[in-house]
Amino acid sequence: MAWRHSPWVTARALGLGATAAVVVVSAVRLLRRRPPPRPAAAALPSDIARVATTAEVAAAVRAEGVCVVERVLDAAAVAALRERVAALEPRKRQNRRAKRWEHVHSPEAAAFAELAQHPSIAAAAKALLGPKHYLEKCGLVVSHPGATAQRWHMDTPHLFACREHLPPHSLSVFVPLCDLRPANGPTEFHLASHIKANLVRPPSRAAACCPAGSCVLYDPRVMHRGGANESEGERALVYLTLSRVWYRDTLNP
Known part of the structure; x- marks a missing residue:
């Protein structure tokens, strides 16, 4: 979700009380700080060398x-x-x-x-x-x-x-x-x-x-x-x- 206004203003505009607005603001700030998940490194197709000498x-x-x-x-x-x-x-x-x-x-x-x-x-x-x-x-x-x-x-x-x-x-x-x-x-x-x-x-x-x-x-x-x-x-x-x-x-x- 893209916020046009600050999370606090948006929460109050939705009719949320002060306590609920604080929860919303805290959650949004946490989401903004969290880095995007790192993609798992894919294992490359390979094989172990078969040798003789x-x-x-x-x-x-x-x-x-x-x-x-x-x-x-x-x-x-x-x-x-x-x-x-x-x-x-x-x-x-x-x-x-x-x-x-x-x-x-x-x-x-x-x-x-x-x-x-x-x-x-x-x-x-x-x-x-x-x-x-x-x-x-x-x-x-x-x-x-x-x-x-x-x-x-x-x-x-x-x-x-x-x-x-x-x-x-x-x-x-x-x-x-x-x-x-x-x-x-x-x-x-x-x-x-x-x-x-x-x-x-x-x-x-x-x-x-x-x-x-x-x-x-x-x-x-x-x-x-x-x-x-x-x-x-x-x-x-x-x-x-x-x-x-x-x-x-x-x-x-």
């Missing part, structure tokens, strides 16, 4: 913050990994959201230490972190049916307050023990958001759908979240965090 892994993680290498482990190896991990007692269990649990394991457990030495994973870690790195953390994340999506987050922040984009200090690896499909809530990423300058740009969002036994490799500074599990089965994945020898994650012990 170590050079392609390194290039994709540096540029987009994440990539997928499909079917690194075959079905028999996935089944064996599932059994070995299930037989271990975790150091602790952490509730990451309703119906979403993280089982934190020791990096010295053979099942995880051997997985970190898989040629595809070891070569990618060396290319991105250099020869002096170690398996800092590992575990299992289970998203049960009905789990809601996580909030968007980084696993670890940028380490130094400088404008230059620095190489990664860690590399995160997910190995799903089941097929990751839209229904069971695969991890979603804002591509290239590990670069500070890109955090102010409209997000380019993509979900890491892939077969069981694939590797999802990402820079822990990239914005991501676990999706909502709307399927009837649990979504389980093994994770590894490999870090440069001088780095320790004290925010997520």
